[in-house]
Amino acid sequence: MVNKIRISVVVQGTDASDLVLTPLIFKLEDVERARKLGVCGILAGTLPTAAQQNMFLSVPLKLMAEEAIWLFLSGHAEVVHLRSPTSSLIGNLIKENLESLQAANESKLQESFRLQRQFKVEQHRLKLESLGRLPPGGELPHDPQIDSLIDSSLFVETANSSSILSKLSSKQQQDGCIDAQIINCMIANYSNWDNYLLYQSLRENGYVLSPGARFGGLYIAYPGDPLRYHSHITVQPAIDYYKEGIDLTLLTSGARLGTSVKKMWVIGGVKNYGTKQEELRKPKAPADVSFFSIEWAGFG
Amino acid sequence: MDPCSSDGDDRLYLEELVEKSLIHLQLWKDVVVEDKLVVWKGVPVRLLTGCPPHVLSHDEKPADGIGREYILPVNMTQYKEEQVTLAFLDIVFSELCAKDTKRIILAIVNTDGTVVFYFVYNGVHKPKRN
Incomplete structure (x- = not known):
């Protein structure tokens, strides 16, 4: 049986309302496997042999919350709480x-x-x-x-604390429910479920997604591996399919930006959510996501 | 534009303005207001169709020549209920356009009378080659 990719989640913050969760991958083999699955992430660690620059970075690989959730829900990864000794959660x-x-x-x-x-x-x-x-x-x-x-x-x-913490970690992992707890926390704190469904829908169509803030969007989408293709889509945050109108000022500014960076301005919303998820398992009926791609028509 | 006029009149104003802009400013041919209409939030919505003076995007197969395009006029200002929701766009594609229509042109009318035009493709689409 092939081991699952291990995603370590750093939990910062003390209150349930101000938690910051950062999913990281430390093992190089797992970074490779994630990339083959279409999850690229961003390297965030200092390169020990060249510590005074930040052009070339090393592990850990920082993931978007959607990437971590996708890897977990598709069964490729397990999620582990990374112990930070100063976290008051440990004390609790x-x-x-x-x-x-x-x-x-x-x-x-x-x-x-x-x-x-x-x-x-x-x-x-x-x-x-x-x-x-x-x-x-x-x-x-x-x-x-x-x-x-x-x-x-x-x-x-x-x-001593080392032996206690190692016992605690092995006990928690045996329980198995920590995975679901962290995922729930990540979903609640980071992005709304609609944005995740947009991510999942685009992944199902073969796109690879990266954070899109550089191009004024939520994600940018490549038709394959980022080293082989240019991205040609900037995906906007999800809007309510039935109730929310597209902000036309955002549309015009986003589409104008899209013209100069050669990308489509894509907006999407969830038409229906599929069967309700009681637990964090794959839904029986897939969610239906509707997309529209917008670009300047070149005249007017 | 009178913001107090009824919504039906407002649609007529938009259709007329976009039609004039396409014919006289953008030099389009055969611009007509289509008969098919759909009622969206109590407002009757119709599309315009017409032929641009030259090929708009090079993705289209050259054998088809310059095809007829669908145009949807909308208001830039949003103090009316008329909102461009995703559900509305889906209805426009399914009810007002021919089957398998890939794109429509959104004609956004500004308060100063200018119109800007944007392609709206159904689904995820590649950007046009320049």
Whole structure:
């Protein structure tokens, strides 16, 4: 089974209302795989061999929220919460899980004692064998003095934040529900679901999308990989298909810009949403998105 | 333009202005107001059709020559209920145009009487080659 692409989400902010979530990909193989799937992202890390420039950057790859959501919903990626030690969310998580963490700590310590005792008893037995005081493969006689000596030499690992955080992270990942929580948070905080449906619809038609702020839009769309093609579409934020009129001043300014950068000004809206999503799984009936492409007619 | 006039009159004004602009300023031929109409938010909407003096975009197959174009006049100012929603555009394409029409021309009338023209393609389309 091929491992899924791992998306690490950095969570900043303390309140549920002012959270900033940044999806990142750290592994180079995952960056390659994402690109093959049509998710390009933007490299955001400093290049260690040339740290004083920012033309050429390294991992992590920063994704748009729509890209992270698309990768997750199409089953190609798993989402992991990137631990930032200063995040107060960690403090809350530790408080919530205090009892279970203490119990886990205690059982881990006892297990470590058991293994150490087993090891030391076996070492003692081998020593006696080598000294000839015990026949080979012989049983060690039960000696309380030896036992108490062994007990006093056991190594006790005191609980520390590294071990707690690693236990916490493995416990959270086992739960599996953290993926859905982060995705819900990302959708609520970043863009509205209509914009995601625009993204998904264009992806289904084979376009690769990147952030479009440079060209006055939400996304720019390439008919294939950005290194092979020029983009010829600037996609605007979604509007309500039934109720919202196209702002004609925005239309004229956007289309004029489109003429000079050789791009169509594309506006879209969701005609119908398909079946309601109870959980974050693929909807049974696909959403129907309507697009119109606008450009200056060249006269008038 | 009188903002207090009824909406039907306003549509007539727009149609007339765009027709004159196309014939006399842009030198189009055979410009007519189509009979088919659709009522949108209580306002009767009709298209104009006409032939431009030269080929407007080089995507069109040369064998067709200069085809007839559909023109939809709208107001730039938005203090009327007439709004260009996506649903409205879909209705224009399906009810007022011939089947398989790829584009219409949106003629936006400004308060100073000038008109600007924009292609509106149904769906995602490539920009025209210059």
